[in-house]
Amino acid sequence: MLARVILDFGSARMRATTVAIDDPGPLEAFLPESGPCTAFIRRGEGFVGLGEAARFETDRLEAADVWWDEISNQIDHDSEMPGEFGTGPIAVGSFTFDPDRSEDRSVLVIPRIIIGRRGGVFWMTKLGAARGDMALPARRERVASPVNPTAVGGAMGEDIWTRIVGEVVDLIRNDEVHKVVLARDLIVRADEPLDLRYLLDRLIENYPMTWAYLVDGMIGATPELLLRRQGGLVTSRVLAGTVWREGDTVDPLQLAAELARSQKDISEHEFAVASVAEALAPYCQAMNVPEAPSVLKLPNVMHLATDITGSVGPDTGALALAAALHPSAAVCGTPTHLALDIISELESLDRGRYAGPVGWTDMYGDGEWAIALRGGQVRPETPQEIQLFAGAGIVADSDPSVELAETGAKLVPMLQALGLDS
Template sequence: MRATTVAIEDPGPLERFLPESGPSTAFLRRGEGFVGLGEVARFETDRLEAADVWWDEISDQIDHDSEMLGEFGTGPIAVGTFTFDPDRSEERSVLTVPEVVIGRRGGLAWITKLGPARVDAALPAVGEPVRVPKGLTTVGGSMAEDVWTAKVGKVVDLIRRGDVHKVVLARDLIARAEEPLDLRHLLRELMASYPMTWAYLVDGMIGATPELLVRREGGLVTSRVLAGTVWSDDEAADPLRLATRLAGSRKDVSEHEFAVESVAQALAPYCNAMNVPEAPSVLKLPNVMHLATDITGVVDGDASALTLAAALHPSAAVCGTPTHLALDVISELESLDRSRYAGPVGWVDTQGDGEWAIALRGGQVRPETPNQIQLFAGAGIVADSSPESELAETAAKFVPMLQALGLLAG
């Protein structure tokens, strides 16, 4: 397989090249990132490790002719979305190789095309006009709110008995339209309202996540840990007061510490140096605030971004701790197939560099029900958790997708 990468003039908004139908992907933040069009290879699996091996084999078969060697993210890439828990999901993980990649980062723009021979690197035509969803309604989820809060209460009891330290419980919400959803509309709405997040569109998974599981760029690895949340229904609420409340919350600080420790321990075997800040910062989003810690390290060896993602997932931020016990509690009480929600979503290149976020603040559209989207939201449960407060937290986390769908005012 041949790949050709050339520098191009700034192409404008990358998402405008996405077609309404056919394979396409996107991973964008503040106007930077890429869109992928078409598909030259696809791998479905139950394991991140198997996908890593497959991509190594595919990478070895690509003859890459590039004007931009050494620039982060340029050239052939594989884009994927992985299940949260393959042992307890009917969904499969997927890694695809786009036929065309149009990207922009750090003032540089490029296009990569793959084919059996050297290909013309001209920009493709822009996609069809975007359709706004019609007749959207919500039709409930897998369980009623009072059932979910009762389950939260059971988890709190388990934690207070010492059976487990932290558990993340999720719930879902189904939205249905009169006709197949145009996911490009949701992507554009999310990017406009939440530009500081990573907007993703991969194989029916779409969302705007604030949490970067791992980035590998050369020898440097970065992971952003988010856990601990505060929000307010009052638009006039003082942000400084909310941030102070969050930073002083024993419950939220405890939840965050579990998450940071789990990521640091998972990264340690792959790094010969690592920096873990002693205290978190506060990340402000339009709808919520999170405690945030950016962990950095120097990679020891040639572990790819996908290898690192496999080592980190699932972190305490989306599962709990100890991991195996939290997974058991989730399986017993959650009554929900998370599918690819809270799993890694992102990309890796032929050098092993890449970015993998956690698929949060999003939903999934399946081929058999193109007019329906399943939304997900979760909350970290610790000893001081209140079921009613955790329910309100999940409601706040549904906001980005409900706004993008037009079911909630922005």
């Protein structure tokens, strides 16, 4: 197991102070021009994190859970708003899709400053600060748009990818596996380093109903919440089954009706729901799984969606639940071990932290973990370049050309943010 810890505590214990603040305005406006920062925002609510008090690099969610438990027990928290969901010191993370087959590393960081908003409550938390040192950081003045962004291809061409989809369909029809989620990538390169704050602004503006995330070079706007744990309640939103608009003349109600009747999409969705329900069951005293999905409408696509809820005990935290749920059939396939083997053999792509858990947890085990979809990754060695990802669930009735078009639709949010949507 890879593990690297960077601490900036300065003593065996650390003080953290949380105070109520006036409405700070758009949270993303506090992200600095340089230095580490994080964000997790939906409909204007969530948080931004500035700086790092501690950092843990690993290849296992379980190891990160143990580390955070140890570290959080060293923090003395003085709060004006105890019990408010999401306030106080938090750990923010982004984890690899398949740690056994990736050269990337998972990361969990503790921001030094957190500015948040939720349900009409506004707060700031600072680590290493007392109440007399709680001034808000300065807001930024401007962010730079990408300079001459150009798509330069990915790990494989579209023709090769569709051929691989056909191979997987044959495996499924021969009963060797039930479902496999295949991804492809697209590299976009600019003339100057990309300002991820600009991309985040565009994602928040264009896709407010999604969870916009920024963690250690991973950025995107995902519609899929792996889980939220708040007190004894856990919620998981399962998305699988997709339709998209091609042109402004298409009636969205007609598209939604077609999606709700599509046996191919219903079958794909049922696999994903079953995998999440089975993974949650050992941790829940009671659980509710709706009999039929709803249709989630986003600006460019629609998904079949099911919200699963359950009650969990105090000893099962959000990170432990994320470890139990990942990877679900929505991003991997089923049976899981067979789908992972097929992805590794045929996809020709290191997904890194794409389709892995991304989110946060607090000192009490509450938190939110989404799936890192509709996004991309910028690496320190190539700051002018971003690797975008998109995937599609392959089942027996899949048409390779349709699945390719679906991945194209899922690339749209990031291409729009980069100015390449035309």
